[in-house]
Amino acid sequence: MVFRKIFRRKSSKEIAKDRLKILLISDRVNCSQEMMEMIKHDIAQVISKYMKIDTQSMEIQITKTGTKGREAKNPTLYANIPILDLHT
Numbered sequence: 001m002v003f004r005k006i007f008r009r010k011s012s013k014e015i016a017k018d019r020l021k022i023l024l025i026s027d028r029v030n031c032s033q034e035m036m037e038m039i040k041h042d043i044a045q046v047i048s049k050y051m052k053i054d055t056q057s058m059e060i061q062i063t064k065t066g067t068k069g070r071e072a073k074n075p076t077l078y079a080n081i082p083i084l085d086l087h088t
Helices: 002-007 014-027 033-047
Strands: 051-053 059-066 073-080 085-087
Touching: 033 051, 033 059
Parallel strands: none
Antiparallel strands: 051 085, 059 073
């Protein structure tokens, strides 16, 4: 069932695989792991003002994407941030 897949915890193998992907991507766009952690921390700090988030499960990725008709690829930041509760 798809519903169960949403709430299951990642295995240590999946976490290690995700971290390796992040490391490889950050290496490709010339962004160090320390810089990625600083970006992640800053994003978490700002979003935490408005809602409660799960910073341990937060994922940040930087990839290079191109646009139609252009050869140059621009870095793009993707963030997956689990929201635990909205502040009201």
